[in-house]
Amino acid sequence: MVRQPYLKKGTWNSDEDQKLIAYIMRYGIWNWNEMPRFAGLQRSGKSCRLRWMNYLRPNIRRGNFSREEEETIIQLQKELGNRWSTIAARLPQRTDNDIKNYWNTRLKKRVILENNKSTSATTETYSIIEENSTDTESSNLLNIPTMDDFPEPLSCINTSPENSYSMRETFVSSENYWDIPSFMEQPLIAQGFDCEALATTENNSSIEENLPDVESSSLLNIPTMAGFPEPLTYSGTFTSSENSYSMRDTFVSSENYWEILSFMEQPLIAEGFDCVASSPNSQLWQSHHQHYYDTVDDFWANPLF
DNA sequence: AATTGTCCCAACCGCAGTTAC
């Protein structure tokens, strides 16, 4: 009888994540069942696949769903039923698991509530009409919120001391949602925030008070939240047998944030794996990784280039 | 401070579809 190797279950730790990421970054995805053995993981291929697809792969948007996304999910669920992968395809940065969880824990209740509300409102409307056929105010019974019910955006015009231009940032806030349009039309992801940049260059340096405490990354001016937890450091040396050089990668990670510092001394910042190479050798970096991956953009998309 | 209840989400399981042989 062949003894099955011990397979770990349960929550993944950061060391396992690093191993899986490092392996896939270097060799790509070729066979989920074989991969864990080569990556030094005591996990099933299925578990690795799930971890990668739902959590570690690049371009996953995590955190709160916007109102627009909520409406899309509700609409598509109505049209398609629980076909989460199809729905996820329409929300490209969200995983089917995330959408499914969000539906099961929040949206489903809301839809049921709204349907009940709608049914009782309709009943009420009928009774009012029956009682008083001249009453024209009954269309307000459903009390559906409008855009006017949401808070006004806060805005800030800020001057960047490191650069020769000013930038405007508008923070649109609600309890669960931040939208930070900013800076040179760049779509950015900041730690814990989904940032979109819509600003134009301006020569205004006034700063309004009462804004969230945001500081800039020294490398790329990506706004980060003050007090964001210190990253953990993980490092390892990899020697490639096909090539004549060794290389060292240093991953600085926290729950939501990756920074990749090395390879040919290039400072990089990654969100998930949207990497930004800011050194003069960035072309070399990209061509190197193009060797391993089909689409450079999948792994090394740089919104600032 | 301790206990209990609730919410949320990462991860597991089983099944179906696809691919390779």
Place this chain on the structure above:
DNA sequence: AGTAACTGCGGTTGGGACAAT
């Protein structure tokens, strides 16, 4: 054509975090 292996999907669950008592 049949079978095994692999992959993807959707339902479900375990357990951590937080709130309420």
